[in-house]
Amino acid sequence: MRKSLLAALLALLASGCMIGPDYLRPQVETPPAWRLSDTAANDLANTAWWKQFDDPVLDDLVNTALRNNHDLLIATARIDEFAGRYGIVRAELFPQVGAGYEASRQRNTLPGASSASTYNSYQAVIAASWEIDIWGRIRRLNEAAKAQLLASEDARRAVVLSLVGRVAAAYINLRDLDRQLEIAQATARSRGESYDVFQERYLGGVISTLELSQNKSQYDEALASIPPIEKAIAQQENGLSVLLGRNPGPIARGKDIDQLTLPTIPAGLPSDLLERRPDIQLAEQNLIAANALIGAAKAAYFPTISLTGLLGYASNGLSQLFNSQSKVWQYSAPITMPIFTAGAIAGQVQEAEAAQQQALFAYQRTIQEAFREVNDALINQDRTRQQLRAQKQQVQALQQYSATARLRYDNGYTSYIEVLDAERSLFNVQLQYTQTQQTQFQAMINLYLAMGGGWVNEAARVADALTTASDAAHDPGPTTR
Structure with missing residues (x-):
């Protein structure tokens, strides 16, 4: 009879259905194509795009950040946290077995008795319990916990994506500031030499005080432009140092901004974003978890059936503890069912359904934001490329204009x-040109970040390998005494 009861319960478990909706990926309207496209673009979205800059110093900075950045270390530790949570929830699918031993000595005095009695008791038992998941409550919780674990992994990949982009952008901005400083210092030296000549001319009575003051004003303007750039460089170095996981300090330099290679535009269809971007995958895993929790909440309406059992020995004497006469056992199948909860279960279901709707809307919003970011980046890099060509021509024209104006002045044809x-126009346009260079590099970085791609997985593997190597290097190993 016991075997028949157990077989019936197992059959009921096997045929049990899971309460609540099964997850289906929502239909999302995707644009058929980007607003701008490049028919000659190569599919480089899965490559380590920062290596296309062809700067070993930048490659080393990215590797350092992937090894030491604290945001990435926090995200990695969070994966371990959710893996532990998943293990806790998953364990409820299996029987729970425990063992115990108890030894006690007790003195009792009965009412009206002339003396007290003292006796010993010993007990050794093995106990087991198992909740029969007929309605799928535990399986839904397991589904949610697994989705949360995958979401934590996607969150780490999102940190990797953001980190690589921030390091590359900070380095490009640093090289842009270096170039601005070179322009400002070169302009200051040139104007300083010109001011020395004008002072001699003034002392010789060749030029007036007005012309000398004009020249000095131009020299002071160049000098005044240097400290703000130097301040920005120091602040950029400090910010980049923090991204690298170290205290603020100087940053190594590689190629000049003029020598860096602009990465190729990645190709891809709009629908590819659904598979590439970690934030979209994270939002979907959150939706899966929220969807599963609806079933877990609804399962509370139905009976809970468990199997419990106990097997062991109990005796008043330690020497007789494991005799056959001391054997004790017990098994039961408790069933509990809510009758009146004053709307508590209904409130839990309503809460779970509302959370699922929030996760759904967040998923749809994340996809729309992803499409917007790609379109913005495409338009930005395209228009910035046109702006850079025009500014380059403007720099060349102003260089010729400045040389001609100086020649005309030296020959007395103009004031x-x-x-x-x-010279003031040339100085300003030179600074604007190098700033536009930085904008173009940043637009390309943003495009790779917006497109996602397999390079995120590769960067995550690099981070894992670097972290493991770093831990091994710091492990002192076994010690002998």
């Missing part, structure tokens, strides 16, 4: 005002 205007 120094024309030279002043030409």
Whole structure:
């Protein structure tokens, strides 16, 4: 009879259905194509795009950040946390077995008795319990916990994506500031030499005080532009140092911004974003978890059936503890069912359904934001490329204008005002040109970040390998005494 009861319960478990909706990926409207496209683009979205800059220093900085960045270390530890949670929930699918031993000595005095009695008791038992998951409550919780674990892994991949982009952008910005500083210092030296000449001319009575003041004003303007750039460089180095997981300090330099290679535009269809971007995958895993929790909440309406059992020995004497006469056992199948909860279960179901709707809307919003970011990045890099070509031509024209104005002034054909205007315009446009260079590199970085791609997985593997190597290097190993 016991075997028949157990077989019936196992059959009921095997045929049990899971309460609540099964997950189906929502239908999402995707644009058929980007607003801008490049028919000659190569599919490089799965490559380590930062290596296309062809700067070994930048490669080393990225590797350092993947090894030491604290945000990435936190995200890695969070995966271990959710893996532990998943293990806890998954364990409820299996029987729980425990063992215990108890030895006690007790003195009792009965009412009306002339003396007290003292006796010993010993007990050794093995106990087991198992909840029969007929309605799928535990399986739904298991489904949610697994989705949360995968979401934590996607969150780490999102940190990797953001980290690589931030390091590359910070380095490009640093090289842009270095170039601006070179322009400002070169302009200051040139104007300083010009000011020395003008002082000699003034002392010789060749030029007026007005022209000398104009020249000095131009020299001071160049000098005044240097400290803000130096301050920005120091702050950029400090910020990049933190990304690298170390205290603020100087950063190594590689190629000049003019020598860096601009990465190729990655190709891909809009629907590819659904498979590439970690934030979209994270949002979907959150939706899967929220969907599963609806079933777990609804399962509370139905009976809970468990199997419990106990087998062991109990005796008043330790020497007789494991005799056959001391054997004790017990098994039961308790069933509990809610009758009146004053709306508590209904509230839990409503809460779970509302959370699922929030996760659904967040998933849809994340996809729309992803499409917007790609379109913005495509438009940005395309228009910035056009702007850079125009500014390059403007720099060349102003260089010729400045040289001609200086020649005309030296030969007495024009006033120094024309030279002043030409050199000031050239200085400003040179700074604008290098800033636009930085904007173009940043637009390309943003495009790779927006497209996602398999390179995130590769970067995550690099981070794992670097972290493991770093831990091994710091492990002192076994010690002998």
